[in-house]
Amino acid sequence: xxxxxxxxxxxxxxxxxxxxxxxxxxxxxxxxxxxxxxxxxxxxxxxxxxxxxxxxxxxxxxxxxxxxxxxxxxxxxxxxxxxxxxxxxxxxxxxxxxxxxxxxxxxxxxxxxxxxxxxxxxxxxxxxxxxxxxxxxxxxxxxxxxxxxxxxxxxxxxxxxxxxxxxxxxxxxxxxxxxxxxxxxxxxxxxxxxxxxxxxxxxxxxxxxxxxxxxxxxxxxxxxxxxxxxxxxxxxxxxxxxxxxxxxxxxxxxxxxxxxxxxxxxxxxxxxxxxxxxxxxxxxxxxxxxxxxxxxxxxxxxxxxxxxxxxxxxxxxxxxxxxxxxxxxxxxxxxxxxxxxxxxxxxxxxxxxxxxxxxxxxxxxxxxxxxxxxxxxxxxxxxxxxxxxxxxxxxxxxxxxxxxxxxxxxxxxxxxxxxxxxxxxxxxxxxxxxxxxxxxxxxxxxxxxxxxxxxxxxxxxxxxxxxxxxxxxxxxxxxxxxxxxxxxxxxxxxxxxxxxxxxxxxxxxxxxxxxxxxxxxxxxxxxxxxxxxxxxxxxxxxxxxxxxxxxxxxxxxxxxxxxxxxxxxxxxxxxxxxx
Amino acid sequence: xxxxxxxxxxxxxxxxxxxxxxxxxxxxxxxxxxxxxxxxxxxxxxxxxxxxxxxxxxxxxxxxxxxxxxxxxxxxxxxxxxxxxxxxxxxxxxxxxxxxx
Numbered sequence: 236x237x238x239x240x241x242x243x244x245x246x247x248x249x250x251x252x253x254x255x256x257x258x259x260x261x262x263x264x265x266x267x268x269x270x271x272x273x274x275x276x277x278x279x280x281x282x283x284x285x286x287x288x289x290x291x292x293x294x295x296x297x298x299x300x301x302x303x304x305x306x307x308x309x310x311x312x313x314x315x316x317x318x319x320x321x322x323x324x325x326x327x328x329x330x331x332x333x334x335x336x337x338x339x340x341x342x343x344x345x346x347x348x349x350x351x352x353x354x355x356x357x358x359x360x361x362x363x364x365x366x367x368x369x370x371x372x373x374x375x376x377x378x379x380x381x382x383x384x385x386x387x388x389x390x391x392x393x394x395x396x397x398x399x400x401x402x403x404x405x406x407x408x409x410x411x412x413x414x415x416x417x418x419x420x421x422x423x424x425x426x427x428x429x430x431x432x433x434x435x436x437x438x439x440x441x442x443x444x445x446x447x448x449x450x451x452x453x454x455x456x457x458x459x460x461x462x463x464x465x466x467x468x469x470x471x472x473x474x475x476x477x478x479x480x481x482x483x484x485x486x487x488x489x490x491x492x493x494x495x496x497x498x499x500x501x502x503x504x505x506x507x508x509x510x511x512x513x514x515x516x517x518x519x520x521x522x523x524x525x526x527x528x529x530x531x532x533x534x535x536x537x538x539x540x541x542x543x544x545x546x547x548x549x550x551x552x553x554x555x556x557x558x559x560x561x562x563x564x565x566x567x568x569x570x571x572x573x574x575x576x577x578x579x580x581x582x583x584x585x586x587x588x589x590x591x592x593x594x595x596x597x598x599x600x601x602x603x604x605x606x607x608x609x610x611x612x613x614x615x616x617x618x619x620x621x622x623x624x625x626x627x628x629x630x631x632x633x634x635x636x637x638x639x640x641x642x643x644x645x646x647x648x649x650x651x652x653x654x655x656x657x658x659x660x661x662x663x664x665x666x667x668x669x670x671x672x673x674x675x676x677x678x679x680x681x682x683x684x685x686x687x688x689x690x691x692x693x694x695x696x697x698x699x700x701x702x703x704x705x706x707x708x709x710x711x712x713x714x715x716x717x718x719x720x721x722x723x724x725x726x727x728x729x730x731x732x733x734x735x736x737x738x739x740x741x742x743x744x745x746x747x748x749x750x751x752x753x754x755x756x757x758x759x760x761x762x763x764x765x766x767x768x769x770x771x772x773x774x775x776x777x778x779x780x781x782x783x784x785x786x787x788x789x790x791x792x793x794x795x796x797x798x799x800x801x802x803x804x805x806x807x808x809x810x811x812x813x814x
Numbered sequence: 815x816x817x818x819x820x821x822x823x824x825x826x827x828x829x830x831x832x833x834x835x836x837x838x839x840x841x842x843x844x845x846x847x848x849x850x851x852x853x854x855x856x857x858x859x860x861x862x863x864x865x866x867x868x869x870x871x872x873x874x875x876x877x878x879x880x881x882x883x884x885x886x887x888x889x890x891x892x893x894x895x896x897x898x899x900x901x902x903x904x905x906x907x908x909x910x911x912x913x914x915x
Binding site: 686 | 839854
């Protein structure tokens with residue numbers, strides 16, 4: 236088991252789920268997930284590897300080090316949490332997709348070569364696409380297709396870059412890319428799409444809110460954080476990523492102010508939080524890499540918790556917009572409390588996980604000459620994060636004037652268990668950060684709980700909350716959508732169809748139309764053979780009969796033999812022509 | 815969310831309490847010389863409260879302004895005018911609200 240890639244365990248579980256009856260499927264998911272957790276805890280060690288020669292390529296299917304282990308723990312824990320959260324709805328396709336999705340995420344973080352990475356990367360896109368397209372929402376199909384198109388472009392970029400890289404260096408080892416190489420830029424483009432770096436990000440707020448309430452948990456955790464991992468592995472220290480990350484952190488805030496849909500708001504905050512990590516990747520120091528990795532771990536858990544909180548609301552009320560909600564906290568008290576654990580974590584409130592992880596990235600920026608402005612703007616982003624996720628969303632969803640007219644169903648026990656596990660992890664990492672810090676790639680001396688840091692964080696958050704109170708009437712969600720960069724390809728779709736797709740399809744469409752006309756004529760001719768072929772038969776009958784009475788009597792019989800014979804001849808002609 | 819929160823609600827009391835406590839703690843830090851400096855200007859007294867309040871207002875105002883002049887569109891913008899399923903649900907919920915007074 237030491238050299239068994241964890242991805243294979245989950246893929247085997249997915250295969251098992253495909254054949255098991257409904258009552259055993261969730262249990263099977265749980266057992267598979269626990270097996271991987273046990274493997275991470277007891278078996279895999281720094282330096283473990285598994286290589287395999289395929290054709291002439293030396294593939295590294297397993298490469299274990301501290302960086303890969305941090306992400307592997309995060310991905311496996313969110314699979315465990317999501318397994319409980321979706322326990323009430325053991326939909327076979329969704330379960331298989333979720334397991335495959337998590338397996339590919341683990342495959343990515345343990346891949347030691349670029350070809351293995353490409354394979355897992357592409358399967359990950361398909362598995363996540365399935366979770367969206369079968370989401371059961373009004374726009375799931377269209378959003379899922381757009382999601383797939385964007386990720387297919389990303390996959391093509393990655394494959395091209397990897398082949399270019401192999402052509403240049405003759406090696407497929409997955410390590411740091413040298414700046415300035417065309418292959419590096421192509422691969423970076425692919426990673427940027429999955430990390431949702433603007434303007435390549437619109438697939439995220441477009442697709443994630445249209446998935447099922449259970450699928451969202453996996454989606455919010457796996458794709459973007461897999462991308463953060465590969466950025467850390469391949470592009471640490473590329474300073475271009477610093478302004479890009481800061482722009483991401485701020486970009487999501489603007490849209491979050493305008494959003495009315497709960498999951499779209501949280502999706503924009505994924506972009507904002509991943510921006511912190513991308514900035515950390517760009518800074519590239521040991522503290523920054525530690526910060527990006529620890530924040531990715533914390534983010535997987537608390538973002539999953541936030542998504543679970545609003546998904547529980549959608550599941551029980553059937554409503555997804557804040558303008559249709561509010562005033563229901565007295566009937567969903569525990570869901571609200573658990574959501575707020577995630578809200579305080581993402582807002583970097585002391586004693587919650589974001590306080591110990593996000594601040595490490597800012598700390599790295601503060602202590603690296605020339606990056607003071609990065610720290611400043613990341614503090615600004617922190618203000619916006621608390622405003623939207625810790626104040627606006629919970630207020631608009633649960634608080635406000637009490638409403639008893641909104642029908643609310645029962646929250647399944649599994650949902651509480653999933654949210655409870657996530658909340659416990661958020662608090663444990665917040666209260667005892669050493670449990671995470673000891674697993675980071677580099678030794679850290681960062682101490683989050685200094686009196687000044689705690690006091691300043693409380694001041695920042697308290698005055699943000701004060702501003703929320705004072706400007707509350709301005710913050711009401713409008714019943715609108717916000718245009719984003721997907722506008723370009725959504726509007727370009729009809730033009731592409733008119734100028735590219737239709738001319739290409741024209742010959743095939745014409746041939747298809749011609750075949751249909753022929754088929755209609757032939758079938759019409761034999762639909763009523765007595766009337767269609769009467770003139771011919773009449774001539775034949777009169778020619779063969781010796782008396783007119785005999786000819787009439789012969790015509791009165793159904794001419795089945797002639798009809799079948801003629802049909803056979805026509806059929807033979809059609810078959811010959813078709814060949 | 816259009817209505818105002820009275821100052822006596824638990825939320826506002828908690829916020830005001832946190833402001834008082836954190837401000838007192840900040841003064842203690844300054845008096846005892848245990849301040850830490852992170853970014854430009856934070857050696858000033860009450861820098862962080864002002865930072866939070868200022869950027870809060872900037873984020874809200876600039877986002878609303880951008881949304882108003884450029885970004886915000888009707889919910890069925892991409893559906894070409896026919897009401898989407900969500901919009902219909904929203905309208906339905908409005909009707910229910912009106913029906914319930």
